[in-house]
Amino acid sequence: MVSIKDVAKLANVSVTVVSKALNGYTDVNEQTRQKVMKAAEELKYSPNMLAKNLKQKVAKSIALIFSNFERADGKDGVLVQIMSGVFEAANKHKYEVVIYTRSLSEQQDKSYWKFCKEHKISGAIITGLKTTDPYFQEIIDSDLPCVVIDTMLSGANTGSISTDNVLAAQQAVEHFIDKGHRNIGMMNGHEFAVVSKQRLEGYQKALELHGIPYDDRLVINADFSETKAYEMTEGFLQEYPHMTGVFMSSDLMAIGFMRRCHELGVQIPDQISVMGFDDIVLSSYMMPKLSTVRQDFHEISFTAFEQVIDILENKQKGTHIFVPFKIVDRDTIKVLQSP
Amino acid sequence: MVSIKDVAKLANVSVTVVSKALNGYTDVNEQTRQKVMKAAEELKYSPNMLAKNLKQKVAKSIALIFSNFERADGKDGVLVQIMSGVFEAANKHKYEVVIYTRSLSEQQDKSYWKFCKEHKISGAIITGLKTTDPYFQEIIDSDLPCVVIDTMLSGANTGSISTDNVLAAQQAVEHFIDKGHRNIGMMNGHEFAVVSKQRLEGYQKALELHGIPYDDRLVINADFSETKAYEMTEGFLQEYPHMTGVFMSSDLMAIGFMRRCHELGVQIPDQISVMGFDDIVLSSYMMPKLSTVRQDFHEISFTAFEQVIDILENKQKGTHIFVPFKIVDRDTIKVLQSP
DNA sequence: AAAAATATCGAAATCGTTTTCGATTTAATT
DNA sequence: AATTAAATCGAAAACGATTTCGATATTTTT
Numbered sequence: 027m028v029s030i031k032d033v034a035k036l037a038n039v040s041v042t043v044v045s046k047a048l049n050g051y052t053d054v055n056e057q058t059r060q061k062v063m064k065a066a067e068e069l070k071y072s073p074n075m076l077a078k079n080l081k082q083k084v085a086k087s088i089a090l091i092f093s094n095f096e097r098a099d100g101k102d103g104v105l106v107q108i109m110s111g112v113f114e115a116a117n118k119h120k121y122e123v124v125i126y127t128r129s130l131s132e133q134q135d136k137s138y139w140k141f142c143k144e145h146k147i148s149g150a151i152i153t154g155l156k157t158t159d160p161y162f163q164e165i166i167d168s169d170l171p172c173v174v175i176d177t178m179l180s181g182a183n184t185g186s187i188s189t190d191n192v193l194a195a196q197q198a199v200e201h202f203i204d205k206g207h208r209n210i211g212m213m214n215g216h217e218f219a220v221v222s223k224q225r226l227e228g229y230q231k232a233l234e235l236h237g238i239p240y241d242d243r244l245v246i247n248a249d250f251s252e253t254k255a256y257e258m259t260e261g262f263l264q265e266y267p268h269m270t271g272v273f274m275s276s277d278l279m280a281i282g283f284m285r286r287c288h289e290l291g292v293q294i295p296d297q298i299s300v301m302g303f304d305d306i307v308l309s310s311y312m313m314p315k316l317s318t319v320r321q322d323f324h325e326i327s328f329t330a331f332e333q334v335i336d337i338l339e340n341k342q343k344g345t346h347i348f349v350p351f352k353i354v355d356r357d358t359i360k361v362l363q364s365p
Numbered sequence: 366m367v368s369i370k371d372v373a374k375l376a377n378v379s380v381t382v383v384s385k386a387l388n389g390y391t392d393v394n395e396q397t398r399q400k401v402m403k404a405a406e407e408l409k410y411s412p413n414m415l416a417k418n419l420k421q422k423v424a425k426s427i428a429l430i431f432s433n434f435e436r437a438d439g440k441d442g443v444l445v446q447i448m449s450g451v452f453e454a455a456n457k458h459k460y461e462v463v464i465y466t467r468s469l470s471e472q473q474d475k476s477y478w479k480f481c482k483e484h485k486i487s488g489a490i491i492t493g494l495k496t497t498d499p500y501f502q503e504i505i506d507s508d509l510p511c512v513v514i515d516t517m518l519s520g521a522n523t524g525s526i527s528t529d530n531v532l533a534a535q536q537a538v539e540h541f542i543d544k545g546h547r548n549i550g551m552m553n554g555h556e557f558a559v560v561s562k563q564r565l566e567g568y569q570k571a572l573e574l575h576g577i578p579y580d581d582r583l584v585i586n587a588d589f590s591e592t593k594a595y596e597m598t599e600g601f602l603q604e605y606p607h608m609t610g611v612f613m614s615s616d617l618m619a620i621g622f623m624r625r626c627h628e629l630g631v632q633i634p635d636q637i638s639v640m641g642f643d644d645i646v647l648s649s650y651m652m653p654k655l656s657t658v659r660q661d662f663h664e665i666s667f668t669a670f671e672q673v674i675d676i677l678e679n680k681q682k683g684t685h686i687f688v689p690f691k692i693v694d695r696d697t698i699k700v701l702q703s704p
Numbered sequence: 705a706a707a708a709a710t711a712t713c714g715a716a717a718t719c720g721t722t723t724t725c726g727a728t729t730t731a732a733t734t
Numbered sequence: 735a736a737t738t739a740a741a742t743c744g745a746a747a748a749c750g751a752t753t754t755c756g757a758t759a760t761t762t763t764t
Contacts, residue, residue, distance in 0.1 A: 027422075027720095029719090029720055029721085030720065030721065031720080039743080039744085040743070040744045040745080041720090041721080041722095041744085042722085042723080042743075042744055042745080042746095043742085043743060043744075045721070045722060045723085046722090046723090046743090049722085052741095053741070053742060053743080054741095054742070054743080055741080055742060055743085058742085058743085072479050072482050072483050073483060073720080073721075074419070074483065074485065074719085074720050074721065075483045075484050075485075075721095076415050076416075076418050076419040076424065076484070076485055076719085076720080076721090077415075077419050077719070077720035077721040077722090077749085078720080078721055078722075079415050079721090079749095080413070080415040080416050080419055080719090080720085080721075080722095080749050080750065080751085081720085081721050081722045081723085081748075081749050082721085082722070082749085083366075083749070085415065095449070095452065098445050098448075098449065099442065099445070099646075100439075100441075100442020100443070100444070100445035100446055100646055101442060101646050102439075103438065103439020103440060103442070104439070105439070105445055106437050106438070106439035106444055106445065107439055109437075109466075110434070110437065113434065113466050123464070124463050124464075125448075125462070125463075125464050127448075127452050140411050143411055144411050144412060144413065144414045145414050145415070146413065146414075146415055281650070307438075307439055307440050307647070308646070308647065308650055311620070311647055311650060311651070312650065313652045366750095368749090368750055368751080369750065369751060370750080378713080378714085379713070379714045379715080380714085380750090380751080380752095381713075381714055381715080381716095381752085381753080382712085382713065382714075384751070384752060384753085385713090385752090385753090388752085391711095392711070392712060392713080393711095393712070393713080394711080394712060394713085397712085397713085412750085412751070413749085413750050413751065414751095415749085415750080415751090416719090416749070416750035416751035416752090417750080417751055417752075418719095418751090419718095419719050419720065419721090419749090419750080419751075419752095420718075420719050420750085420751050420752045420753085421719085421751090421752070422719070
């Protein structure tokens with residue numbers, strides 16, 4: 027393998043000069059710089075990042091951590107969108123990204139923190155972190171700059187980012203209300219996600235704002251799972267036949283719900299309206315097309331990256347950031363009466 | 366940061382002994398090993414991988430290269446499936462994986478090869494490589510063990526892996542023929558993918574085997590693009606109204622085709638049958654559900670990983686591997702007559 | 705008891721860089 | 735011409751691990 031020594035030899039200078047020439051130092055004569063460049067070119071030299079990062083004590087790379095990778099069956103395209111956002115930002119800031127996946131099914135010997143430490147990683151972006159995660163506190167307490175997606179926390183080195191879930195949920199059910207609905211159910215995700223609490227709060231808020239009494243029997247928990255939603259819809263529908271619409275905490279659940287409705291012969295949106303959350307790719311391909319609130323995952327992860335850079339390079343404190351969402355009304359909400 | 370020196374000091378031994386104790390060498394007394402372990406534990410020591418890999422000249426990590434990342438809009442879930450396969454294999458073999466994405470839209474300063482070299486990466490898995498890619502030859506000639514997905518080549522250090530595209534395509538159109546179809550069109554992908562050529566070959570083979578003359582006007586090129594397929598279907602349908610079915614080189618194109626048919630009021634499968642290729646997640650959610658040939662991308666990437674390990678650790682020569690596919694008949698093929 | 709074999713340890717070299725700081729040369733200033 | 739300043743270079747010390755090889759202590763063999 028060709029090292030800096032080899033190019034030094036060929037260019038007839040010291041390794042110091044080679045290093046300086048290649049890294050834009052000013053105390054090297056332009057002619058010798060050319061000489062060095064030519065030698066490096068000739069030998070097809072490329073620096074050993076391991077040595078480089080070792081010396082500099084830190085690698086210019088940030089970790090993208092998927093803490094629930096087993097759920098990533100590709101149905102929602104969000105994982106890809108998240109990747110796309112961080113890769114774009116990484117490219118912009120000249121960082122590298124290393125992905126660390128963790129699935130709960132397999133025992134994990136290593137915590138994120140240990141992983142990042144071992145690799146001298148500068149910062150991290152974390153997704154899919156449950157509040158019950160054993161490493162939750164570790165992350166927050168650590169001195170590693172990191173921002174976690176879809177939660178709310180802030181510390182010296184930790185920030186977070188998400189869409190404004192309570193506002194989004196509120197607007198979503200207000201959308202129902204605007205179309206004349208008064209009996210609106212909700213299918214929520216599991217309680218270990220902070221987004222579940224927030225969306226429920228938004229749901230309640232909208233109801234309260236429009237003088238509709240809150241009935242906790244109308245909100246059930248389907249664990250963010252398509253099949254669980256599928257299984258629960260029949261009972262849900264039978265038990266509360268006066269519901270005219272249901273707000274789902276995720277598109278995946280909405281799809282499970284719709285599929286079961288289709289089998290049961292209940293027409294959407296004629297007999298029951300539904301609104302999802304996320305706007306995954308499947309949603310616009312459904313028949314009928316699913317109305318939902320669109321989260322901009324690309325923007326979320328891009329901004330997440332920029333925040334870790336901010337606290338890394340600009341010594342900013344961690345904070346929480348909201349990124350804009352959008353209600354997208356397609357074909358699954360029936361208008362009962364004009365507003 | 367706590368280094369090996371610190372634990373040596375605490376354990377009251379030399380760094381040599383610490384290193385040996387922690388790496389399972391036999392020439393260290395069991396008691397001192399315990400002592401070292403305890404000290405390491407106490408200090409929360411974790412080795413600096415950069416230094417470790419630097420010394421060992423090579424990192425135990427393989428690169429997963431997406432050479433056309435901009436296409437990864439998450440519509441097909443294949444990217445995720447591929448990731449899932451290699452992460453699983455990596456976990457099994459105790460390797461780490463680093464992902465390198467390249468999009469053609471942004472100028473790329475660095476070739477895969479350079480990237481891998483700089484990071485002392487042991488091997489690589491490459492996807493989305495076009496034959497026209499400027500780095501194509503570089504990869505093949507390099508001494509870096511790598512296997513590229515969806516192509517056919519083999520060398521000392523390079524292998525490849527894919528489904529048997531010609532056989533799969535052949536069986537797909539034979540499936541048409543079995544159902545009584547004789548006038549079968551094809552919508553192929555761009556010519557820079559070897560899979561296009563192979564699937565066309567399978568198409569031709571099936572026709573020939575059943576005495577159906579090949580008409581090259583019945584196969585058009587929609588570039589693997591959903592919208593392009595969408596745009597071309599009306600003309601295609603009008604020009605060759607005698608077609609009873611069309612074999613698509615990808616599900617995404619099939620979906621574009623179906624969407625246009627829906628708008629045009631042509632019934633699927635009553636007026637025209639369609640068969641896709643890939644079995645992406647969207648396919649089973651279509652109405653009607655798309656019949657297609659299923660590629661097992663998880664298996665493909667998993668096996669790809671194992672092959673690079675094979676040529677890396679077992680000094681095997683690179684080769685081409687086929688992984689099984691499956692014709693999955695859903696609701697988009699009409700039976701014209703019993704076989 | 706002497707010799708040989710074994711067990712256990714540590715000093716030091718090494719991996720490929722970066723970076724400090726002093727040395728030397730050249731140019732600018734007085 | 736003497737002094738000062740600027741430009742350019744290189745020796746050497748890190749970074750944090752691994753690994754070779756010799757040293758010492760202990761045990762076994764003769």
